[in-house]
Amino acid sequence: MNREIAVVAFAQTDHRRTSEELSEVEMLMPVLHEVLAQTGLKTADIGFTCSGSSDYLAGRAFSFTLALDGVGAWPPISESHVEMDGAWALYEAWTKLLTGDADTALVYSYGKSSPGPLRDVLTRQLDPYYVAPLWPDSVALAALQAQALIDAGDTDEPALAAVAARSRADATANSHAQLRGSVPHGDYLVRPLRTGDCPPIGDGAAAVILAAGERARELCDRPAWIRGLDHRIEAHGLGVRDLTDSPSTRLAAEKAGAFERPVDTAELHAPFTAQEVVLRKALSLDDGVRVNPSGGALAANPVMAAGLIRIGEAAAGIHRGESDRALAHATSGPCLQQNLVAVLEGDPR
Amino acid sequence: MPEVLIAPLTVEFPFTRSLGPVQSAFLTGLRERVVLGVRTGDGRTLVPPVEYDPVTAEEIRDLVEVAPTGTVTTWAWNHAPRRDQPLNTPFAWVLVRLDGADTALLHALDAPGPDAVHTGMRVRVRWAEERSGAITDIACFEPYDDSAEGAGDTAEPTAHSGEFADPITGIVARARLDYTYSPGRAQSAYLGALAEHRNVGERCPSCRKVYVPPRGACPTCGLATSEQVEVGPRGTVTTFCIVNIKAKNLDIEVPYVYAHIALDGAGLALHARIGGIPYDQVRMGLRVEPVWTEDSRFPDHYRPTGEPDADYDTYRELL
Numbered sequence: 120m121n122r123e124i125a126v127v128a129f130a131q132t133d134h135r136r137t138s139e140e141l142s143e144v145e146m147l148m149p150v151l152h153e154v155l156a157q158t159g160l161k162t163a164d165i166g167f168t169c170s171g172s173s174d175y176l177a178g179r180a181f182s183f184t185l186a187l188d189g190v191g192a193w194p195p196i197s198e199s200h201v202e203m204d205g206a207w208a209l210y211e212a213w214t215k216l217l218t219g220d221a222d223t224a225l226v227y228s229y230g231k232s233s234p235g236p237l238r239d240v241l242t243r244q245l246d247p248y249y250v251a252p253l254w255p256d257s258v259a260l261a262a263l264q265a266q267a268l269i270d271a272g273d274t275d276e277p278a279l280a281a282v283a284a285r286s287r288a289d290a291t292a293n294s295h296a297q298l299r300g301s302v303p304h305g306d307y308l309v310r311p312l313r314t315g316d317c318p319p320i321g322d323g324a325a326a327v328i329l330a331a332g333e334r335a336r337e338l339c340d341r342p343a344w345i346r347g348l349d350h351r352i353e354a355h356g357l358g359v360r361d362l363t364d365s366p367s368t369r370l371a372a373e374k375a376g377a378f379e380r381p382v383d384t385a386e387l388h389a390p391f392t393a394q395e396v397v398l399r400k401a402l403s404l405d406d407g408v409r410v411n412p413s414g415g416a417l418a419a420n421p422v423m424a425a426g427l428i429r430i431g432e433a434a435a436g437i438h439r440g441e442s443d444r445a446l447a448h449a450t451s452g453p454c455l456q457q458n459l460v461a462v463l464e465g466d467p468r
Numbered sequence: 469m470p471e472v473l474i475a476p477l478t479v480e481f482p483f484t485r486s487l488g489p490v491q492s493a494f495l496t497g498l499r500e501r502v503v504l505g506v507r508t509g510d511g512r513t514l515v516p517p518v519e520y521d522p523v524t525a526e527e528i529r530d531l532v533e534v535a536p537t538g539t540v541t542t543w544a545w546n547h548a549p550r551r552d553q554p555l556n557t558p559f560a561w562v563l564v565r566l567d568g569a570d571t572a573l574l575h576a577l578d579a580p581g582p583d584a585v586h587t588g589m590r591v592r593v594r595w596a597e598e599r600s601g602a603i604t605d606i607a608c609f610e611p612y613d614d615s616a617e618g619a620g621d622t623a624e625p626t627a628h629s630g631e632f633a634d635p636i637t638g639i640v641a642r643a644r645l646d647y648t649y650s651p652g653r654a655q656s657a658y659l660g661a662l663a664e665h666r667n668v669g670e671r672c673p674s675c676r677k678v679y680v681p682p683r684g685a686c687p688t689c690g691l692a693t694s695e696q697v698e699v700g701p702r703g704t705v706t707t708f709c710i711v712n713i714k715a716k717n718l719d720i721e722v723p724y725v726y727a728h729i730a731l732d733g734a735g736l737a738l739h740a741r742i743g744g745i746p747y748d749q750v751r752m753g754l755r756v757e758p759v760w761t762e763d764s765r766f767p768d769h770y771r772p773t774g775e776p777d778a779d780y781d782t783y784r785e786l787l
Contacts, residue, residue, distance in 0.1 A: 140472045142652025145684040148692055162690040178479045178647035188683060191690025234477075235647045239550060247483065247641045248491055249516045249603050250574055254552040259561045262544030263574075270542065270587045309561070310545035310582055354522035358563050358572030359514065362542065 166221025205427030290414025323421030347375030744771030
């Protein structure tokens with residue numbers, strides 16, 4: 120089986136600090152309708168549906184089953200859910216299409232971080248024996264990684280501030296972004312990270328449609344073909360890892376074929392400035408590569424959707440003819456614990 | 469648009485977790501003020517110790533005791549400690565490689581300020597006064613000047629059986645998270661109307677089904693519902709059950725009847741308690757109406773209206 124699979128449509132919400140006037144399905148539905156409208160498909164035309172979300176974010180048990188109302192899941196459809204970023208839902212959908220079981224797939228993810236204390240909520244994903252009882256919050260763990268990079272001579276605080284400034288300046292062209300333009304770098308949140316080194320906390324959703332072969336060409340003028348897709352994970356002990364490097368990203372990129380030819384664009388899921396430094400090193404990206412023209416996760420980081428958005432943004436650049444070969448990366452867990460890399464290409468112009 | 473409803477929501481989950489032999493020895497050791505590591509096949513010593521080699525996945529059981537002193541490998545200054553963190557005064561998060569270990573342990577370092585902390589500094593364990601066999605038996609680390617004693621870095625770990633009297637075999641991992649719950653547009657509107665003793669559902673623009681309570685979307689069509697439709701107040705019992713076990717914190721005498729009720733005009737049934745009739749006389753097709761208590765935001769229960777029972781054909785699609 121050697122089917123070509125492409126991203127043929129992408130939509131996202133405006134990402135905002137709070138969406139308290141909307142339930143999760145109410146927040147999600149407009150992007151579902153938007154990707155369907157881009158392709159002319161109806162929900163009944165979709166062969167497989169896969170979503171990514173986490174009930175811990177909003178504290179709502181089985182919220183993903185309520186979100187399914189938005190895709191017209193009754194009578195029962197072929198669907199699945201991962202308690203992970205939507206990039207991993209896309210991975211499952213991609214494998215489903217590779218098997219030939221379906222020709223089209225709808226992938227969506229959403230996260231409402233506003234109802235809960237996100238920094239504390241994310242401690243619940245940590246090792247429950249040795250780490251979670253200490254409640255080390257997400258910023259603290261990212262700060263340990265940043266200090267390790269500074270100690271190693273890989274970066275310094277001004278360089279990190281420059282990553283933040285570049286990301287938010289680029290985000291001025293992205294109407295969906297939450298933090299755009301000139302944003303003060305602020306005080307230390309957990310030193311060495313300042314507020315400007317950290318992603319905004321907010322609510323948002325995204326959706327992507329995948330299609331196979333000729334179906335993709337029917338649905339999209341310039342499909343973003345997925346040339347490779349792989350994900351890898353590090354040892355779970357933070358003190359076992361070298362926090363200044365990301366061998367799992369490098370291996371995923373190698374398996375996805377990222378190093379076979381240069382890419383022109385990379386959408387990196389680096390919620391904290393220092394993580395972009397780690398990823399650039401792991402992926403051997405040189406200055407010729409446009410990194411995060413969308414502004415990246417420093418401009419909008421709806422947890423559980425921000426990784427899928429990287430794939431969507433990379434694909435949308437190809438759809439628009441602004442990119443020919445792009446790398447998209449998604450991460451999950453503390454300090455770049457688990458990493459997914461996709462390589463996307465457009466047909467020659 | 470009606471005001472957004474919000475309410476506090478606390479989620480607590482005391483997970484009970486069993487321990488493998490290595491975790492059990494490590495946590496019991498902390499209770500006894502002993503820090504254990506585990507040897508990997510290639511001779512490295514992992515602290516904190518794990519059950520399986522992170523590189524080879526080989527089962528590892530070879531325990532060693534390491535020193536309670538070590539070196540900071542990276543740190544981060546936390547000027548605003550959060551609830552449940554190890555110290556309630558500003559502290560440094562640290563990864564510490566204990567003397568004799570090849571990997572680092574995450575914990576807190578009690579230091580006067582960020583200027584007193586640097587990578588490479590020497591620290592030692594400060595034990596908690598009360599210890600139960602948990603990572604928090606280490607209260608935190610504290611700075612440690614061992615220049616007079618010579619570097620401890622060369623300390624060799626010593627073999628340890630991992631055996632202690634009364635070993636810990638499990639932990640209870642308590643967690644509490646505080647949320648602010650908001651039900652969203654459709655449910656806020658429903659709850660707002662209900663507080664005025666009106667049942668207002670929403671109609672699907674495509675299949676015309678009226679959802680009560682509405683959740684904002686039609687699960688058949690995948691479309692937003694928005695047209696508001698007042699239904700009831702009367703309805704029909706479509707099916708029911710008899711509850712014989714008293715629920716905790718619920719002041720209702722058993723047995724009682726809990727029923728699916730199709731309100732007149734609704735496209736699906738909601739559920740509620742039936743009162744005002746002996747439990748063994750409730751039947752499918754019984755016509756009922758809501759009973760409101762003073763100041764209540766929702767009906768206390770439903771009672772018979774006295775009308776003739778509804779024909780089965782009028783509610784067969786609403787079971």
